[in-house]
Structures are given as structure tokens and as C-alpha cells.
Amino acid sequence: MGGSQFRPVYHPAGHDNDLRVAVQDLRTGRWVSMAQLLARTPDWALWTQRTQVLAAVAAGSDVVQAWRAEEPDSLAAAVMHTRVAVERAVRAHRGGHPRTRELWQEAWEACRLTAHASPADPVPWVCLLALSLLDEHAQMEEHRLAPPGPMLPPGPWGLLAEADKRDPHNREAYHRMLQFMYARSRGPLSEAFNFVQWAAGSAPPGSALHVMPLYVRVERYRRERGQERALDLHWVAEDAVRDAQHALHTWFLLTATDLASPLDLNHLAHALWGALHFGDAARVFEALGPYWTTHPWAFRTRDPADQALAEEVFVRARARSLAGRD
Template identity: 30%
Template sequence: MTPPPPPFRFTRGKDDVAFDPAFGDDELITARAALAQGRWTDVRALLARTGTDWDLRGHRMVVLGEGKSASVWAQEWQLAEPESPDAAALTACAAVFRAAAGKQSADVAREACMRAARMAPSDPTPWLCLLILARRTGTDDEQVRAFDQVRGRHRGHHHGHHLMTQCLAERQKTDGDDPFHEVYEFAEWAAGEAGAGSPLAVLPLVALIERYRVLAVEGALPSDPSGLPYWTSSRARTSVRAGFGWWLEWQGGSSHPRLALDLNYLAFGKFHSGDTVEAAALFNRIGSQVTRVPWTYPDRDPKKAFRAARNYALGFGSS
């Protein structure tokens, strides 16, 4: 008897996975292309439509601000419309990424964020940008203050919680895998506070993965996580199970702009803890949309790592 075909099929060509921080937001992709050509009015219209959906606004602002020419065109927009909070926020976000890349003073970027925050007191986005800046160039206290301001304006802010988890995971880099490390306590607290149905249910798994990456970079753990006891511990299994439970409940519900990131974390956790059947379901849902996190192992190309894990989980063997 001829065996049935595999349940999922993916091409195995070199270009079968892609990274784009826009995560399939077509309106954002269109506006980003327009901004690169100097058409900031398209961005103005996009942000006006986004309104006070703070998670979506933060996601879109960060993706736009990362663009190579974003700073130039955002400043032109601000000159044309000096009272626009959106123009001020985009200028600030672009300044943050320039400062993080060493192309601009962190103090200048910080002041741009504060100016944007004063123009829109209820908007967590300028504070999100300050948190990005603090993670790259600031102190532990500056990270906490910026996060508190984000959370004070939107208690379930997805990007803000992920950033703070990364900030905490990066502390005490060489002390080994401390089960009482502050990142675990933070993630469990935040997930509990968020309540049922929140994507922040994935945070304990994010904490585990981010802490692993820090220890791997420092050489305290192997750079390839496959088959390590780290992923079969009770903490790991509880974190993976909680995150996967959220995803099962989410199916058929409303999406959120950074869903692809959560699914990548879940696929990572399921795959490395040995649950390849459920990992395959996640890979099928993700499709070709790989994210840099959490597939960026030390000294390993994220697309190749994602492709190898996906193909193995789907029964094609490693590539």
C-alpha cells in the first residue's frame, strides 16, 4: 500500500524562509516602502488609522523607525507639521535606532522621546522607544523606569513585556542557570497579572529561552540547545505547556501584531523539549515567517537553524 503523503509540505529551497519585522502587516509594509521614498503622508494616514491600539501602534512605529532613511523623512514631516504627535514619535523612534547603532547621541534620542511623550501623555510608544534605548545604552534603573511608564499606560503591552524580559535575562551573565533568577519571577508575575487569553502567557517560556541565549553566548551552556536537559526540566515543561495552552485557546480568536514572535518561541520550546508533533503544528502555522528570535543561536544563521528544526519536526530530516 502506498503510504499517505506527509501532512505538511514546504519547499526546501534557499529562499523558503524570510525575516521581516513587519510580520505580514500589509498596510505597514506598504507605508514603510512609501516612507523609504519620502512619502511620509502615507505613514501619517497609517498611524491615524491605527489610533489607540497601543500594541499595533508600537509595532508599527518600531518597524518604521528601523528604516535606513526613517530619520530623514520623519524630521521632514516634523518640520512640516510641528504639532503632530505622530511625527514626533516617529522622529524619536528613528533617533533611538540611530543611537543604538552609534550614529547619534543617546542623549539626543532620549530628549526626542521625552518630547514625543509630552505631546501625547497617554501614548506608551515614546516610552517603549526609551525602553529600547535603555536596553542598548542605559542602566538597569532606566530600563525599569521606562517599562513602568509603558505598563502604566497599557498594562498588557506585548513588546514592552518582551523587552523587559530580555533586559532581565541579560543581567548576571556568568552566574549559570540560577533557578531563582529575577527574569523567571518577573515573567511568571506578568503572565499571572495578564490573565486568561493574554499572549503574555508565553512570557515564562520567553524568559527561559532568553536566559538560555545569554548563557550560551557567555559559554556557560552549549550553543546548540538540541537534546539538553535544560529543556526537559520541570520549569521548561511547565512554561512550554502554559504557552501552548494559550495558543490552543487563541485559535479562532483575534490576532495581535506580534503573533509570529510568540509562535516562534513556542515552536522553539516544543521542538527542543522533544514534542515534535506539536512543534510541527506550530511550524505549519508559522509557515515561512521566521523571526530572529529565538532562532539566533550563537554563531549560527537564524534561517538555517529555523529551516533545520522545521524540516526535522515535519519529518523531512535535518538539512
């Protein structure tokens, strides 16, 4: 596809064609495709990823409630009920909704019930990590446990350990922990940097945790927009280039990217393009195909809320990278 003909596509399923079908059916109020998809999902990592995407779509409807009414003994339906309850509580908190505390309590109870009903599943623990963001002052003891290593802050480490025990290096669990750290850091993000380096340092080759340092760099870039500095130098600094190359060689080149998170692929393409490593960036853009995500591209625009501007940056970065292939 040439630059003039290329049109990027936003879809949370990315290359996961089966998930895309289930999402489409969800949007029309049908749950059978979702149930069938989850029944044949082969591992906890993909199960976590798919239930997260499905819940984001289902949270605005009663489709999961309808599924539970039809199949009250379905564990998958119980997991999706929990996912939707957590998604609604998080959205309510983000929007300052007066029912936030009530929705939070309902979601917390759903997590505990599902964890008991499906003890091998990491998702209830991932969901409890998501809810930890709502405890802004860490009043719950489980949200201020001592960390497992130096240079790390107190936090919901027990919840992360429970998710990790069920699915080692679960991508969403570690990203939820990172969000917890963002929420408690108004400064230079040193604790978040320490966390992602610690997480990546223990992750095996091929793990998506090797991409996490790129997310913290984007967050730092976002927070520093108001400062008078040559912001593009942020991406060509030696440590930024090293993080981008590390993610390329320890994750991208060692994993099947057809079911990878579109966000991870976009962050890696963005980092390599920003580091002026256009040939490497082109390989990631080719793996992405047409699929793009608003972040991190939005933070390279004058108005991060304008999706059209973010799309322009993505298209421009892609064209420059493909033109720069060796």
C-alpha cells in the first residue's frame, strides 16, 4: 500500500480475526460468538487479552447479563460479568460519577467470587489490580504492601503475585501495576522506570514486558510537554534508543505478532521511528498492517485529544520508515 492510498484502521482486536468477529456481534447485542471464542481460547495470556477487549465493548450494554441468564453455570460468563463490573467502576471513577463507590464495591465482590469459582484464572486478580487505582489514598492494606525489591514503592504487590502465579509475566497485570504507579507519581516517574526495568529484567525472551519501558518514556514525554526543551531529542537519547532496540530484539523478533497487542506494536514502531531507526521501524509497521492506536501518536501532536492529528503522525511516521528501509 503506497502512502497516498494507505488508510489506517483502529480496532482493538488488531489481527485477531476471531476476536474481531466476536466484537462485531457484541456491538449488535449477540453473545454467542463471544462464548464460543472464549471456549476455544488456548492459554491464559490470550484469555486475559480477549476478555479485556470484550469487556470494553460490552460495558455499555446488558449483553453479558443476557448470557448469564441463559447460561448461569458458565464460568466464562462469570468472568465476563466481573470484567464488565470492573470496567464500569473504572469508567465511573474516571468520570467522577456519584455511584463510583457502589460500583467499586460490586466489582470488588465480583472479583472475589470469580477468583473462588475459577481459582486457576489470573483475570480476577488482574481485575483487582485495576480496582486498586480507585483507592487513591491506599487505604486498603492490600494496596500498600512492601515491594519485592529495592527502589520500588509499596503497592498491591500481593495482587500482582497472585496474577503472576497463574500466568507468569501476564501483560495486563503488569500494565495495571504501572498505572497504579503513575497515579501516585506527580514527579519524574523514577519509581515507574524502576518498576518496568525490574519487570523486564525478570521476563523471558519473547515477553511483552520488554516493551514496557517504552510506555514510561511516552508518559514522561506527555508530562513534560509544557517544558521548554527540544522534545524530539527525548527519543534519540542513548538510553531511549537502547530501550527501543531491546524491545525489538527481546520481544518483536522472538514472538508471533499476529496476536500481539496493537498498543505494544504501535509503541515499538513509534520508539524506533523516533530514534531514527527507520529500517527497524519499517519491520514493525509491516507487522502492524493497517492497525493503529491513538496512543502514543497523539502525544506527538499539538492537541492530543484530536484523533485526526494522531492519525496524521502515524501515517507520516509509517511512510518515512518504509521509505528508509535498507
